[in-house]
Amino acid sequence: MSATAPAPPKTNRIGLPKADYEGGKSTLCLGCGHDVVTRQLVTAFWEMGIEPRRVVKLSGIGCSSKTPAYFLNRAWGFNAVHGRMPSVATGAMLANSDLIGVGVSGDGDTASIGIGQFVHLVRRNIPLIYIVENNGVYGLTKGQFSATADVGSTLKGGTVNELLPIDLCGLAIELGCGFVARSFSGDMKQLQAILQAAIAHRGTAVLDVISPCVTFNDHEGSTKSYKYAKDHEEPLHDIGFVPFFEDTLAEIPPGEVREVPFPDGSVVRFHTVGREYDPTDKDVVLSTLHASRKAKEFLTGILYLEPEKPSFGRLLNTVDEPLHPLGEDRLRPSREALEAILESYR
Amino acid sequence: MPTTLAQPDARPAPVASGTRVNDFSLQVATANGSGSQTANNVLMRAIFQMGVPVSGKNLFPSNIQGLPTWFTIRANRDGYVARKRELDVLILMNPETAEEDARAAAPGTSVIYEKKLAVERFRDDLLLFPVPFSELVVKVTTKPEQAKLRKLIANMIYVGVASDLMGIDPAEVEKAIAKQLKGKPKAVELNVAAMRLGREYSGETFAEKIPCRVERMDATAGKVIIDGNAAAALGCLFGGATVCTWYPITPSSSLCESFIDFCADHRVDPATGKASVAIVQAEDEIAAIGMVIGAGWAGARAFTATSGPGISLMSEFIGLAYYTEVPAVVFDIQRVGPSTGLPTRTMQGDVVLCHYNSHGDAKHPVLFPSSPEECFQMAGEALDLAEELQAPVFVLSDLDLGMNNWMADPFTYPDRPFRRGKVLDAEGVERLKGVWGRYKDLDGDGIPWRTLPGTPHPLAAYFTRGSGHTEMAGYSEKPHDYVKNVDRLARKLETARRMVPGPVIDDRPGSPLGVLAFGTSHQGAVEARDRLAAVHGVSLDYMRLRALPLAPEARAWLERHERVFVVEQNRDAQLLTILRDECPDLATRFVSVRQYDGLPLDATTVVEGVLAGLGREAGTAPAAAADGGAR
Numbered sequence: 007m008s009a010t011a012p013a014p015p016k017t018n019r020i021g022l023p024k025a026d027y028e029g030g031k032s033t034l035c036l037g038c039g040h041d042v043v044t045r046q047l048v049t050a051f052w053e054m055g056i057e058p059r060r061v062v063k064l065s066g067i068g069c070s071s072k073t074p075a076y077f078l079n080r081a082w083g084f085n086a087v088h089g090r091m092p093s094v095a096t097g098a099m100l101a102n103s104d105l106i107g108v109g110v111s112g113d114g115d116t117a118s119i120g121i122g123q124f125v126h127l128v129r130r131n132i133p134l135i136y137i138v139e140n141n142g143v144y145g146l147t148k149g150q151f152s153a154t155a156d157v158g159s160t161l162k163g164g165t166v167n168e169l170l171p172i173d174l175c176g177l178a179i180e181l182g183c184g185f186v187a188r189s190f191s192g193d194m195k196q197l198q199a200i201l202q203a204a205i206a207h208r209g210t211a212v213l214d215v216i217s218p219c220v221t222f223n224d225h226e227g228s229t230k231s232y233k234y235a236k237d238h239e240e241p242l243h244d245i246g247f248v249p250f251f252e253d254t255l256a257e258i259p260p261g262e263v264r265e266v267p268f269p270d271g272s273v274v275r276f277h278t279v280g281r282e283y284d285p286t287d288k289d290v291v292l293s294t295l296h297a298s299r300k301a302k303e304f305l306t307g308i309l310y311l312e313p314e315k316p317s318f319g320r321l322l323n324t325v326d327e328p329l330h331p332l333g334e335d336r337l338r339p340s341r342e343a344l345e346a347i348l349e350s351y352r
Numbered sequence: 353m354p355t356t357l358a359q360p361d362a363r364p365a366p367v368a369s370g371t372r373v374n375d376f377s378l379q380v381a382t383a384n385g386s387g388s389q390t391a392n393n394v395l396m397r398a399i400f401q402m403g404v405p406v407s408g409k410n411l412f413p414s415n416i417q418g419l420p421t422w423f424t425i426r427a428n429r430d431g432y433v434a435r436k437r438e439l440d441v442l443i444l445m446n447p448e449t450a451e452e453d454a455r456a457a458a459p460g461t462s463v464i465y466e467k468k469l470a471v472e473r474f475r476d477d478l479l480l481f482p483v484p485f486s487e488l489v490v491k492v493t494t495k496p497e498q499a500k501l502r503k504l505i506a507n508m509i510y511v512g513v514a515s516d517l518m519g520i521d522p523a524e525v526e527k528a529i530a531k532q533l534k535g536k537p538k539a540v541e542l543n544v545a546a547m548r549l550g551r552e553y554s555g556e557t558f559a560e561k562i563p564c565r566v567e568r569m570d571a572t573a574g575k576v577i578i579d580g581n582a583a584a585a586l587g588c589l590f591g592g593a594t595v596c597t598w599y600p601i602t603p604s605s606s607l608c609e610s611f612i613d614f615c616a617d618h619r620v621d622p623a624t625g626k627a628s629v630a631i632v633q634a635e636d637e638i639a640a641i642g643m644v645i646g647a648g649w650a651g652a653r654a655f656t657a658t659s660g661p662g663i664s665l666m667s668e669f670i671g672l673a674y675y676t677e678v679p680a681v682v683f684d685i686q687r688v689g690p691s692t693g694l695p696t697r698t699m700q701g702d703v704v705l706c707h708y709n710s711h712g713d714a715k716h717p718v719l720f721p722s723s724p725e726e727c728f729q730m731a732g733e734a735l736d737l738a739e740e741l742q743a744p745v746f747v748l749s750d751l752d753l754g755m756n757n758w759m760a761d762p763f764t765y766p767d768r769p770f771r772r773g774k775v776l777d778a779e780g781v782e783r784l785k786g787v788w789g790r791y792k793d794l795d796g797d798g799i800p801w802r803t804l805p806g807t808p809h810p811l812a813a814y815f816t817r818g819s820g821h822t823e824m825a826g827y828s829e830k831p832h833d834y835v836k837n838v839d840r841l842a843r844k845l846e847t848a849r850r851m852v853p854g855p856v857i858d859d860r861p862g863s864p865l866g867v868l869a870f871g872t873s874h875q876g877a878v879e880a881r882d883r884l885a886a887v888h889g890v891s892l893d894y895m896r897l898r899a900l901p902l903a904p905e906a907r908a909w910l911e912r913h914e915r916v917f918v919v920e921q922n923r924d925a926q927l928l929t930i931l932r933d934e935c936p937d938l939a940t941r942f943v944s945v946r947q948y949d950g951l952p953l954d955a956t957t958v959v960e961g962v963l964a965g966l967g968r969e970a971g972t973a974p975a976a977a978a979d980g981g982a983r
């Protein structure tokens with residue numbers, strides 16, 4: 007009897023095993039929603055066949071901001087200062103347009119201290135997957151309310167929040183973001199499809215992911231608990247993402263599916279569930295969102311999609327290649343140019 | 353109540369009698385937004401074109417229209433370009449300040465003024481030249497559409513009057529008008545007419561002229577007139593900056609605005625129309641420095657320009673760049689603080705703020721340009737140093753240098769290739785496999801090797817974090833790891849000591865006394881030094897410090913002198929404080945000479961300060977202070 011060689015590990019389209027997309031060991035609490043998002047990121051980048059070295063993963067400060075250390079060890083990570091990840095990401099993406107950026111933030115990092123930078127990143131349409139791991143509390147400082155906590159939700163000790171929450175998705179849509187999604191770390195299938203679509207998007211993609219804090223905000227009075235989210239989640243549609251490198255576009259009868267193509271050839275397919283929803287029609291999107299707030303619905307899915315929106319680099323009209331390696335020949339004007347400039351000051 | 357620059361209790365000495373050639377200070381008082389800037393620049397440029405060394409200082413309010421503003425022009429045959437406290441000629445156009453300005457004038461001052469202001473009511477010991485500007489201007493603005501230009505054109509009439517009274521060649525004035533209003537032939541025509549009318553009126557009216565005369569000499573050939581901010585922007589252009597981020601703040605805005613203009617001409621590929629630069633007006637200074645850090649981390653040469661309030665906002669990020677070792681260049685065009693302070697006046701008030709910027713332990717290289725040439729040169733130098741040291745590097749200019757027009761030598765073309773520092777490519781990573789760690793000191797100079805995002809090698813990536821980290825860039829809270837890391841950072845600053853621009857030393861053999869200046873304290877200090885030698889018999893060696901940390905030759909110079917007068921423009925003797933920190937063994941040798949009233953440093957303040965420090969006749973003005981080091 008001859009020994010059978012173990013099957014080689016499954017590889018993606020660029021021949022890498024999933025192990026090449028793993029990160030360090032998580033130090034978050036057992037059962038933390040953030041770890042689910044981390045796992046989905048590993049899968050999404052592997053499935054999409056993105057070279058890990060092309061990815062930069064940036065964050066601010068907080069539990070969520072620790073997570074870039076837990077995926078894609080072969081990508082460069084940058085754990086910046088509280089609420090200021092967007093500006094660091096902006097600089098990195100301007101310096102090297104070949105990079106694929108993913109920013110991980112939290113509701114404290116984004117909706118409070120970092121709201122200014124969040125707003126301006128979205129306004130500029132910097133190519134970045136901006137994930138907010140949203141749990142309604144500050145975890146790392148032991149459970150204070152964040153600005154996304156719903157009216158009436160309570161802290162563990164019973165304190166009731168009376169301030170209106172900031173709806174980051176609504177805000178992003180108002181600011182003209184070309185990719186706005188809300189999901190739930192308990193809905194892995196949907197989250198995976200959204201992440202893959204976000205990777206294909208060439209502009210800011212805002213993903214507001216409800217990601218329960220098992221230690222400080224998973225109790226009865228919380229509206230960001232696993233139970234509450236599971237009980238109240240209302241997907242707007244089923245999402246199927248077909249990347250450009252797959253040609254398995256099955257024939258689907260019209261009427262049941264809405265397809266939105268991306269510039270790279272990928273397609274997002276929206277299968278209707280229950281209601282008619284066109285995520286490319288801003289009027290429909292905003293009115294749906296407003297109605298859902300009144301009805302206290304927890305809508306998930308890709309809320310708004312505009313794949314053709316020009317990114318900041320295109321608006322700045324910078325050269326196609328990365329700026330950072332350019333040398334004297336491209337950057338330093340000639341001796342004659344300096345002389346001509348000086349002459350104008352004589 | 354009108355504000356005035358005059359000190360309320362000043363009793364200025366009379367203006368020297370007799371005719372003086374190419375040695376005077378003239379001050380024009382107008383209302384902000386009245387368009388006097390063009391006229392003042394024409395006057396300054398005409399003197400420059402006559403080959404006479406000249407400087408111009410705009411003392412303006414934080415306002416767009418209406419508040420008082422002054423412009424001082426100094427001509428000096430010996431090349432002294434510091435502001436002169438003593439004024440020889442006044443041009444009074446602003447009813448708001450005329451009385452106060454006249455009352456504060458030294459006896460014998462020549463005063464050209466709008467006749468309606470009736471300055472003769474206040475003083476009978478001045479040389480008065482009343483001119484009916486408001487009547488004259490009507491004669492050159494006869495067309496109805498020109499009526500709205502009268503306020504503006506009246507300024508060019510005083511240029512004509514002054515040129516007649518002081519012997520400034522009208523052909524040079526006309527050339528200067530053409531230069532200043534290039535591409536606007538109608539405006540040139542109108543302004544030349546106004547200037548000629550002023551000359552004509554003056555020639556017919558005043559038999560006696562102003563005793564300060566301009567005579568042609570040959571001391572400005574080849575030189576340029578440029579402000580420090582434009583010079584620094586050019587330095588960034590030629591220094592290979594590819595990312596510029598900024599938030600508007602006086603007095604720094606014109607640095608980035610100049611960079612935008614230069615890039616439009618020199619960084620756009622004519623074939624594709626695409627730019628080899630990304631310039632972002634950020635939402636605030638925090639975002640501006642964040643973008644610089646992100647770009648520097650990804651390998652671009654990036655800079656931002658701001659002023660003191662911006663540096664305060666940037667501090668958390670500066671600490672991050674220091675601790676994570678990311679290149680970043682920050683121009684601080686200093687203005688008067690704290691808080692909003694005097695936002696349109698000059699100060700060297702951010703020396704401590706920048707050198708020690710951040711919470712926790714941190715020290716950063718700081719460069720001190722003294723002239724437009726150095727703004728140009730040090731901009732490139734800072735871009736190199738930031739990448740070589742993998743650290744934030746500050747360039748400390750100020751409002752006086754940044755926004756005023758300076759006579760400058762033409763800039764030397766930078767031949768040297770960009771110095772990009774210790775960056776490992778894929779082959780480098782392969783070669784150093786098992787040896788390299790992002791924060792490991794492989795060369796003993798405190799500077800580790802870095803990789804750039806995107807480097808195609810499976811071991812190239814690392815994690816950048818503002819929290820404690822090991823040599824291998826792993827998270828660590830271990831006491832030993834922390835100490836090892838920050839001690840290496842201290843070692844890196846020792847390396848920087850030998851890399852930053854060294855001091856410029858000018859010694860007179862045998863003197864145990866020295867004067868030390870930096871940045872724009874240079875011009876007043878060198879003039880004072882000459883005057884102290886010539887008039888008071890005090891011989892002083894001179895060192896101009898060009899950077900922190902202190903270069904070894906700067907320390908050696910300090911050791912050679914028993915007493916060192918440290919000249920600076922702030923209340924708290926900030927540079928002196930740093931010198932004491934750097935050289936505790938020499939601490940008692942330093943004597944502080946300071947001016948901190950928001951006006952550019954003048955030589956008289958330094959002369960008085962040094963004399964006071966020597967225990968000689970003090971004569972310390974309210975704005976000046978010297979102490980024996982009690983602070």
